[in-house]
Amino acid sequence: MPLIHECVVTTLSPEGRPHIAPLGLIEEDDYWIAAPFRPSSTLFNLAQHPKLTASFTDDARIFAGLVVGRRNWPLTDIEGWPAPRLSAALAHAQLVVIRVEEHESRPRFFCRVKRIESHRPFLGMNRARAAVLEAAILATRLDMLSPEKIESEIAYLQIAIDKTAGEAEREAWEMVIAKIEGYKDRAKIPVTR
Numbered sequence: 001m002p003l004i005h006e007c008v009v010t011t012l013s014p015e016g017r018p019h020i021a022p023l024g025l026i027e028e029d030d031y032w033i034a035a036p037f038r039p040s041s042t043l044f045n046l047a048q049h050p051k052l053t054a055s056f057t058d059d060a061r062i063f064a065g066l067v068v069g070r071r072n073w074p075l076t077d078i079e080g081w082p083a084p085r086l087s088a089a090l091a092h093a094q095l096v097v098i099r100v101e102e103h104e105s106r107p108r109f110f111c112r113v114k115r116i117e118s119h120r121p122f123l124g125m126n127r128a129r130a131a132v133l134e135a136a137i138l139a140t141r142l143d144m145l146s147p148e149k150i151e152s153e154i155a156y157l158q159i160a161i162d163k164t165a166g167e168a169e170r171e172a173w174e175m176v177i178a179k180i181e182g183y184k185d186r187a188k189i190p191v192t193r
Contacts, residue, residue: 002026002027002028003026004024004025005024005025005027005032005054005056006022006023007023007054007055007056007093008020008023008055008057008063008066008089009021009025009053009054010052010055010084010085011042011045012049012051013041013045013048014045014048018083018084019041019042019045019071020055020066020073020075021040021041021066022067023036023042025111031112032111032113033108033111034046034052034097034108034111035103035106035107035109036106036107036109037105037106038104046109049082050097051082051094051097052095052111053078053081053083053085053092053095055085055089055091055092056089056090056091057086057090058090058123058126058129059088060129060168060172060173061168061171061172061175062086063132063133063136063172064135064136064171064172064173064176065172067136067139067175067179068139068176070175073088074086074087074088078094081094089120090118090119090120090122091116091117091118091122092119093113093116094114094116095112095113095114096111097110126166126169127160128160128161128163128164128169128170129169131158131161131165131169131173132161132172134153134157135153135157135173135177136172136176138153139179142180142187147189150184161173
């Protein structure tokens with residue numbers, strides 16, 4: 001299995017407007033690969049503009065917020081580069097699309113890293129942040145998973161939240177849980193939490 005870097009990517013619309021979305025970039029050989037689902041703004045934008053910025057952050061609220069539809073996170077321009085980075089990024093990578101492999105559901109945009117720049121120190125791993133990230137990914141796949149799978153994953157991830165979360169991680173967790181519970185309500189799935 002390849003290494004996947006969970007990050008927030010910034011792409012540009014045909015009019016040059018930035019669009020941010022959570023995405024796992026696949027590291028394979030000398031490439032970082034963006035494989036957004038069809039249809040998506042990220043996919044459409046990459047087909048128009050072959051440059052993107054990957055922002056690496058440890059703020060779980062950003063991943064949770066993006067999954068629940070909050071897209072107004074502050075951005076910072078990068079000198080000499082078209083796609084801005086998250087202002088909250090610990091680091092960012094500037095990526096240029098070299099080639100595209102078409103696919104019915106997830107085309108693969110093979111990118112070369114032009115530059116990586118650090119902005120703030122990374123102060124170590126945190127299980128609650130990882131749990132929020134996993135729950136956020138789960139929340140984007142609710143229609144693909146059984147209710148039992150959703151419940152068992154959330155129950156397991158809740159342990160890390162209970163043991164290691166700070167205020168920001170609890171806020172992020174509640175955003176994702178609200179999305180999952182809203183899905184269950186619409187789909188008439190019993191909530192056991």
